[in-house]
Amino acid sequence: MKIIVAIKQVPERDAPLRIASDAKGIEERELQWAMNEPDAYALEEALQLKEKHGGEVVIVSAGPERVGATIREALAKGADRGIHIVADDLAARDALGVAQLLAAAVKPESPDLVLTGLQSEDLGLGQTGVILAELLNLPHASLILQVEISSADSPQAQIKAKRELEEGWFQSIEMPTPAVLTIQSGGNKLRYATLMGIKRAKTKELRTLDATSLGAAAAPVAVLDKITLPQKKKSTQIIPGAAKEAAATLVEKLKSEARVL
Amino acid sequence: MTLPLPTLAEPDHFSLGEKLLFAALAAASLASFLRRFAPIVSRILHAKKDADFHLFPLGRRIWDFFWEVLCQAKVIRQRPLPGLAHALVFWAFCAFVVVTLNHCALVFGSGFLAPASAPGRAYSYFAALFALACAAGILGLFVRRFFLRPRWFGKDLSWESGLIALLIFALMVTYLAAFFAHGPLAVRSLWWAHTLTLLLFLPIIPHTKHLHLVLSPVTIFLSRGGFSRIPLLHGDEDFGLVAGKDLTQIAALQAYSCVECGRCTEHCPANNTGKTLNPKDVVLGLRAYLNALGPASEEPLLGRYNAQEAVFQCTTCGACEFQCPVGIEHLPLIVGLRRGAVNTGAWEDAHGAKFFLALEKGSNALGLPASEREKFIEKNALPLFDGTQEYCLWLGCMGGYDPRGREIVLALVKVLRYLKVSFGVLRKEKCTGDPVRRLGNDLLFQQLAESNLETLTSSKTKKIISICPHCVRTIQEDWKEFGLPPAVEHHSEFLARHLGVLKGHDFSRAESSQEGRVLQVPSLGPGKAQPSSEQKEETEKVVFHDPCYLGRYRNIYDEPRAVVSLAGELVEAPRHKERSFCCGAGGGLAFLGEEKGQRVSHARAAELAATGASVVAAACPFCNTMFRDALAAQGPGAPELVDIAQLAARGLPQNPASNQTENASA
Numbered sequence: 001m002k003i004i005v006a007i008k009q010v011p012e013r014d015a016p017l018r019i020a021s022d023a024k025g026i027e028e029r030e031l032q033w034a035m036n037e038p039d040a041y042a043l044e045e046a047l048q049l050k051e052k053h054g055g056e057v058v059i060v061s062a063g064p065e066r067v068g069a070t071i072r073e074a075l076a077k078g079a080d081r082g083i084h085i086v087a088d089d090l091a092a093r094d095a096l097g098v099a100q101l102l103a104a105a106v107k108p109e110s111p112d113l114v115l116t117g118l119q120s121e122d123l124g125l126g127q128t129g130v131i132l133a134e135l136l137n138l139p140h141a142s143l144i145l146q147v148e149i150s151s152a153d154s155p156q157a158q159i160k161a162k163r164e165l166e167e168g169w170f171q172s173i174e175m176p177t178p179a180v181l182t183i184q185s186g187g188n189k190l191r192y193a194t195l196m197g198i199k200r201a202k203t204k205e206l207r208t209l210d211a212t213s214l215g216a217a218a219a220p221v222a223v224l225d226k227i228t229l230p231q232k233k234k235s236t237q238i239i240p241g242a243a244k245e246a247a248a249t250l251v252e253k254l255k256s257e258a259r260v261l
Numbered sequence: 262m263t264l265p266l267p268t269l270a271e272p273d274h275f276s277l278g279e280k281l282l283f284a285a286l287a288a289a290s291l292a293s294f295l296r297r298f299a300p301i302v303s304r305i306l307h308a309k310k311d312a313d314f315h316l317f318p319l320g321r322r323i324w325d326f327f328w329e330v331l332c333q334a335k336v337i338r339q340r341p342l343p344g345l346a347h348a349l350v351f352w353a354f355c356a357f358v359v360v361t362l363n364h365c366a367l368v369f370g371s372g373f374l375a376p377a378s379a380p381g382r383a384y385s386y387f388a389a390l391f392a393l394a395c396a397a398g399i400l401g402l403f404v405r406r407f408f409l410r411p412r413w414f415g416k417d418l419s420w421e422s423g424l425i426a427l428l429i430f431a432l433m434v435t436y437l438a439a440f441f442a443h444g445p446l447a448v449r450s451l452w453w454a455h456t457l458t459l460l461l462f463l464p465i466i467p468h469t470k471h472l473h474l475v476l477s478p479v480t481i482f483l484s485r486g487g488f489s490r491i492p493l494l495h496g497d498e499d500f501g502l503v504a505g506k507d508l509t510q511i512a513a514l515q516a517y518s519c520v521e522c523g524r525c526t527e528h529c530p531a532n533n534t535g536k537t538l539n540p541k542d543v544v545l546g547l548r549a550y551l552n553a554l555g556p557a558s559e560e561p562l563l564g565r566y567n568a569q570e571a572v573f574q575c576t577t578c579g580a581c582e583f584q585c586p587v588g589i590e591h592l593p594l595i596v597g598l599r600r601g602a603v604n605t606g607a608w609e610d611a612h613g614a615k616f617f618l619a620l621e622k623g624s625n626a627l628g629l630p631a632s633e634r635e636k637f638i639e640k641n642a643l644p645l646f647d648g649t650q651e652y653c654l655w656l657g658c659m660g661g662y663d664p665r666g667r668e669i670v671l672a673l674v675k676v677l678r679y680l681k682v683s684f685g686v687l688r689k690e691k692c693t694g695d696p697v698r699r700l701g702n703d704l705l706f707q708q709l710a711e712s713n714l715e716t717l718t719s720s721k722t723k724k725i726i727s728i729c730p731h732c733v734r735t736i737q738e739d740w741k742e743f744g745l746p747p748a749v750e751h752h753s754e755f756l757a758r759h760l761g762v763l764k765g766h767d768f769s770r771a772e773s774s775q776e777g778r779v780l781q782v783p784s785l786g787p788g789k790a791q792p793s794s795e796q797k798e799e800t801e802k803v804v805f806h807d808p809c810y811l812g813r814y815r816n817i818y819d820e821p822r823a824v825v826s827l828a829g830e831l832v833e834a835p836r837h838k839e840r841s842f843c844c845g846a847g848g849g850l851a852f853l854g855e856e857k858g859q860r861v862s863h864a865r866a867a868e869l870a871a872t873g874a875s876v877v878a879a880a881c882p883f884c885n886t887m888f889r890d891a892l893a894a895q896g897p898g899a900p901e902l903v904d905i906a907q908l909a910a911r912g913l914p915q916n917p918a919s920n921q922t923e924n925a926s927a
Contacts, residue, residue, distance in 0.1 A: 014623055014631040034622050192617035195604040195704040199497050 001055040001152050001177075003046040004109060005079065006102050006116035006132065007039040009063055009070040013121070023226040025091045035070050038117025042183040044190050045147055046115050047078045053152035056080045058109060062101045064088045068206065075204045076197035082204070087211035094220040099131035104214035106136060111178060112157065113149075118142055118182040126182075133180035140180040141173055145187030149177075162187070267440040269376040269385040270448040275368050283368045283456065290460035297467035298475070301517055308513040308556035309506060312495040314485070322482050329588070330478045336586045339524065339840075343405060346398035350429065353388075353395030354474075360388045360436070361459065364452075389437060396433040399426050413523025413541070421469045428465075431458045473520040473587050480518040481588035485511060488814055489579050489592035493742060494600075494703060501600025501701060505550060505558035512597070513556060515589040516547040525581030525591060530843040530865075531574040535858025538571040540581040540591050547594065563602055572598045573608070576861065577699045577848035578809040583839055599701030612854040613700065620705055624691045625658040626852060631689070634661040638686055641671060646685030648721035652677070653747070654684045655727040655736070658692050659882030665889060666882040669728045672910035673752050679913045680759055684726070689716060693735040696849035707743060710735075714744040725749040728906060730810035730881045731847070751811055753880050756909050757820035763827060763909055801829035803908070804874035804900070806865070806888070807841035808881035821880045821905050828908040832874050842868065846883035866891035869900070876901045878908060 011017065011026070012034045018027040035043075046057045059074045061067050062085035071082040085101050087093075093101075106114060114136070119126035126142075133140030146162040156176070163171040164184050237253070239246045254261045275283070316322075328334045333351055337344035363374040374381040403426040406414060435455035442448045466472055485492070492509070494501065502508060508516075525540035526532050532539050546567035554560055563569040572595055581591040602608040619628035634656065638645075646653045654674070659666030677684050694709035713736075717725075725747055727733050733751045740746040756763070805825045811817045818838045825831050836842045845851075845861030866888050869877050877892065877900045879885045885904055892899040 012622060189611060189614060190618055191606065192603075192614050192702070193621060193704055194606040194702075195494075196500050197606065198704055 001049070001053055001112040001149070001157065002058065002109065003049060003055065003113045003115060004058045004060055004106050004111040005039070005043050005046045005074070006106070006114065006129070007043065007059055007061045007070060007074060008036040008117070008120050008122075008128075009033045009061065009067045010036045010120055010122040019227055019229065023228070024224055025227070033066055033070065035073055036117050036120050036122075038119060038121070038183060038185050040117070040190055041185050041187060042115040042117050042181075043074055043077060043079065044188045045144075045183055046113075047191070048188065049113070049147060049149060049152075050078075053149060055112075055152075058083065058111070060085065060102055060105050062087050062098060062105075062211065063090050071206060072198075072201050073193060075201035075206070076193050077191055078197065080204065082206040084206060084208045085211050085214065086208050089211075092220070094222040094224075095125050095127040096131055096221055099128050099135055101211055101214055102128070102132050103135035105209055106132070113147075113159070113177060114138070114180040115147075116180070116182055118144075118184050129180060129182035136180065138178055138180050139175050140182070141175060142182040143184045144181045145170070145184050147181060266386075268382065269389075270439050270442045270451075271367060271372070271376060272445070272449045272452050274370070280368055283365075286457070286460050287365070290463045293464035294467060297464065301467060301472070304551050304556050305510055305513045305517065308508050308510045308551075311485075311492070311509040311511045313493050314483075314511065316483075321486055322484075325484065325588075326478065326482045329481050329586070339584055339586070343402060346401040346405075349391070349394040349398035350402070353391035353398075353433070356388050356391040357432075357436075359384065364456065364459075367452075385440075389440065392433040392436050396430055396437070399429045399433070402426065403430075411523070411527070413526040414521075415523070419470075419521075421465070425462075425465065425469070425471055428458050428462045431455075432462070470519065470521045473518050476514065476518040477520065477587035480514050483511060483514065484588040485590055485593065487738075489577065489582060489596070490590070491593055491596050491698070491739070500604035501602075501703070502562055502594070502597035503601035503605060504561055505554055505556050507597075507601065508547065508551070508556055508562070511590075512547070512594060513551055515587075515594070516544055516551060518587045519544045519548065519589060520587050521545070522586065524584040524586065525589075528580035528584050528840065528842075530576055530578055530580070530845060530861045531571075533842075534856075534861050534864055536571070536574040536856070537568060538574040540575075540595070543567055543572065543591065543595060543598075544589055561601075561607070562598060563607070567598065569602055569608065572602070573610070573613075573700075573853070574850075574857070575599075575848050576809075576843045576845055576850050578843035579813045580809075580840070580843070583813050596699060596701055599699075600703060601701070603701040604703055608701075610853065612852065613849075616849070616852045617697065617702055617705055620692060620697060620709065624689070625662055626692045626696055627658050627662045629662045634690070635688075637661060637667055641674070643674065644685045646687050646720055646722065650683040650685040652682060652684040652724050652726045653717070653720070653722040654686050655725045655729075655732055655749070656686055656690060657727055657729040657732040657882070659886065660728050661690065663882060663886060665885050666728070669882055669885065669904040669906050672904065672906040673726075673728055675910040675913060676756065676759075676763070676906065680762060687716060687720060687722075691716075693732045694739070695731040695735040696852055698735060698739050699847065700849035706739070710740045710743045714740060714746065717747055718744075722747045726752055726755055728752050728882055728904065730808045730815065731883060734810045734814050751815065751817060751880070752906055753811065753817060753821040753824060756824045756905065760823055760827070763912075801876055802832050802872075802874040803829040803876040803878050804832045804834055804869050804872045805837070805878045805880075805905075806834065806844070806869055806884055807838055808879065808884050809841065809843050809847055811880055812841050813839060821878070824905040824909055825878050828911060829876060832872050834868050834872055836868065844879075844881075844884040844887040846887045851883055851887070860891065862887035862891040863894060866895065866899075870895055874900055876903060876908075878903055878905050880905050 010033065012032040015031045020027045050057050057079040059071050059079045059082040061071050065086070068084055071084055075082055083105050085105050087101060090098065114132065116129040118129065130140055130142060141161055141163060143164045144161045145164055148160040150158045150160065159175050159177060159179055161173050161181060163173055165171055239249050241249065251261065333344065333348035336347050359374070363372050366372050374384055376382060376385050403423070405411070406422055407418060432455060435451050435458065439448065439451045442451050466474060519541065521541060523541055529538065529540050547562065550562060550566040563572065575595045577592055577596065579592055585591065620626060624631045644650070656670055660670040691709050691712050693713065694706040697705045697709065725736060727749065730751055733749050736746050736749045803825050805822055807818065811821070822831055842865050843861055844865055845856070870892065877888060879888060879902065885902065888902050892902055
């Protein structure tokens, strides 16, 4: 079966984030980039399905030239080929705009399954995957932890997926293929990158598509006004006095000010 | 009264029949030897070439050969009694080369050492002395193997060793008896007995551990040198030791040289605490693989003949490689097997994968956000390195993120400030890659080494000082593959160099003020109790634990001891210096979760505590973190744990600001 994994490149978790001067994004200079973690779990799920049922794993990612490194990383971990949608204006697009690019690249591949992380670590919108499903006119499910496939080779292949609900509840759902699933982090154990993987990845196909050739960018439906750092509120109080009195004051404060007692 | 010295008796002529019989037997013995030996040589020669092997310079090789082979220095020093017994046998064999040549030449009437001639008589007495020593030596080794039976020889008795011992004993006895033989028949019988023993001995050599007679001198001469020198990977298809085709000629030679003495097993921290790993079996496993499948095989090396689990239990402490008397370099083999498993993704370990992933994305081995390090630097007002200071103080993962490691760094900072040595810390640092290097992840190691080298080059670092022997080793030796690292030293080396200045202070909480210490500390901090007159008589006993990566890896033994001597009376654990026992953290094992069997750290902590010392001094933040838990498990009364930097900082005058905080926390 053919599985497409849509991956986003995001700033490395340790990267020092500074807001750009126009307050519409972050300063990209000196940033280091990494694979969005939920996408890494989507890739892992795809690789495990391939190991079980055979087939092909194709990576799709949109963004400027630097995105190529993240696609290579996915190829090094075991994906078969990559499609890089070269787009320098990704930050100016909303979730719909990005999903349109992905859909245009995915459609001609006619995959059996499209996997992507349920959200990105930088924007955290959680929409791109489901909009992509709508654009492809495919059924979808979100917050997936595990995927099982029965009769993978037949066109009637069925998906059995474990979905995370709230408060420790899970839902088991069945759906037909082809479908789009957005994957929750933590369902699998991620594999580490290996020297052999990197060397083999060098010879794997990485095709580039120009974003402009995939159709004109739609005007964003959702417009970003500005971004700001969260307000830091320092509210630590040190209660003076002997232990007994301090404890009494603390109880009083927890009752009247914090209202947790 | 003079005792008439007996003369060695030899047959004076041999009949044609005897000549033919001897020729036939000698030819058969030699042929049988070669038939067994040739395939071994062929397997070694058909193994992959060692790409980074250089024969020159020869000086080190000649010295190793002289010292370790001819003088048997390592054999004796690390196991004095059995070592000496072995050396006596070895030296006797050397002395018997001439005897044996003469012995064979005699058959064809061309003996060159007539026992009655002055040189012949002299040499026969010389050889007889060695024969006596050898007989005594082999008897001792026989008793040890079959009656004392040390653990590392394994459960099964080696009958072939018994047979060999018997043959060697027979060789010596038949020679010595010829001094007292009367009558031609007795003389002739002894000659034949000696000869037949010799001809029987020869074919046994190749397929037993006695192959080391032939191979180990070559192995020692051709060893890669250095300590734990991990070879370069060559080309796009080299991922370390994956299959037989990856075993190099040196590796194959070493595998066939093992004499199964078990010194590696005896000193292995994993093996001593109930793990599967036995370094001897790793080497013998490779030999068995080569015997069964040959050097071109594609079958994985980890499988039938070596267990993956065992290979990943190694702390890379290097005790095995240090101890090995036949020049086997265990660490390149063990790390090589790990490389083969990790570089191809065959190693699946939940902790390992998590650890690699954390370092792929993050900056440190502890998996903490880099901002934690920044906060630590800011809070303690550590100066940033800008290229003008003398030292770049490398924090390392432990020094930058671990609470105990940070205390060690701050103690060193206090000393540096006191000595007015300029230093700075880097704004950004990544793990040196030590744990991933030892675990065999070459991809990640390369990324970390290159990233760090870039930072150091752009910051114009010339000299690095670090509290971590693992960082020091990795920066100095392992990074060389990817660039030119700056000079680096461990803080023990730095502190030892400045002992003269540091000596002036009172380092202990209760140390006597000795004469000759002219520079007494002018005023103790207000919060510090003046040593009472009674306490002055006592000296604190401090036991120093040699970190593997400082001792065996870097050969630094005296410097940290000199620092310890500042603060108290140095006491030694039973296993110290070159024989030090690992803390269990090395080789990436600190990050691989709970170990099987007894914890290595607990075994070592118990040994350190049993010395009766009230302080355990370490010189490595990893040892420190391992012993913190292990000593705590000993319950109340366990010795205090410090780093030598903390000992050195102890006696220095406080600056007023830090003094207050110390008083507040006390």
